Amino acid sequence: MPSVTMTVNGKKATGNVEPRTLLVQFLRENLALTGTHVGCDTSQCGCCVVAVNGDGIKSCTILAVQCDGADIVTIEGVAKGDELHPMQAAFREHHGLQCGFCTPGMVMSALDLVKHNKKPSETEIREWLEGNLCRCTGYHNIVKAIKAGAETMAKG
């Protein structure tokens, strides 16, 4: 089996994987990073979004072998120790979740949005969430949370 090495949340991670192993399987099963969720496995729901070399990617639609040498950030790598990232704090503050299953992907997509657009409008946030499905909230509080999170991040 091919060996892969990548940096995950700042730490080097190595493993032997079958070529068909998806990145999300490698993260969850080899590295026990189960914060990245598999909601649909058909590339639609966005629960598995992680940052690969800085880009928000559905980790169920990329092979682990394609990520050899890549820098990966998952939801577990976002907070600073016990201190939530401003985007995570905004989700808590604005009740941006109910069951929480989609939340890791929502936060990772929100961070990808802020990378492209530091001051997103409500419309821009809604458009950016095209690939993230939430079956509980109706999205309103998620959108509010992302707007507030982006504003906090802009203040530094």
Place this chain on the structure above:
Amino acid sequence: MYNFAYHKAKSVAEAAAQAGKGDEAKLLAGGMTLLPTLKQRLAKPSDLIDLGGIAELKGIRRDGNALTIGAMTRHIEVAESAEVRKAIPALALLAGMIGDPAVRNRGTIGGSVANNDPAADYPAALVALGATVTTNQRKLAAEQFFTGMFETALAAGEIVTSVSFPIPEKANYQKFRNPASRYAIVGVFVARTKDGVRVAVTGAGPAVFRQKEMEAALAKNFAADAIKDVKQNATGLNADIHASAEYRAHLVGVMARRAVAAAG
């Protein structure tokens, strides 16, 4: 997913050599169609040849009166490129409407055109702008490249390396999206160049096609009103639970008029 052997090619020549070896070898670009297909076990390639590590396939450059985009350039890069926005804003607009942000962060122009999904966006831009597809073997006009539903003129082991778009005087793309998948139920790309007007339609038929009646009317008068009486024939158009052939035919007119109006 069935298992396969994985190769990360370092050059186009190496990828072509590897693709020629296995009977069932497949090229992997962004993987936004291929990987979901494999996960559903709808394909069983012996080998996957990853083009993701080939630097020569990436990038956007202006060559005189044309814009050349490397095959492995991702949709997000086309959507956000200052060069594309300046030269062909409609192309940046189109790239920004593909799929969702995570798809645009991976999906590539080369993968999209080589797959030739009947509802893909890029084929409409290539045909309307009269683009040229360059492969590791030859150059092909877009209309010769797209041959049918999921079919192209590509031979086994032939790899798309770039697409060149002549810069139009005016252009725009409008699509009526499937609200879930964001694929085009109907998408119309309208372009006016020094050679005339082209109207290319995606999503409506088995593959991208030109609406020549609209082209003739717009050549005389480039205004939305000029095509208000042109009726798209519904015969042979796609029909599914989302839209009947007649509805798609109607949308061709609506999207074309919107595109002409937006092109200004």
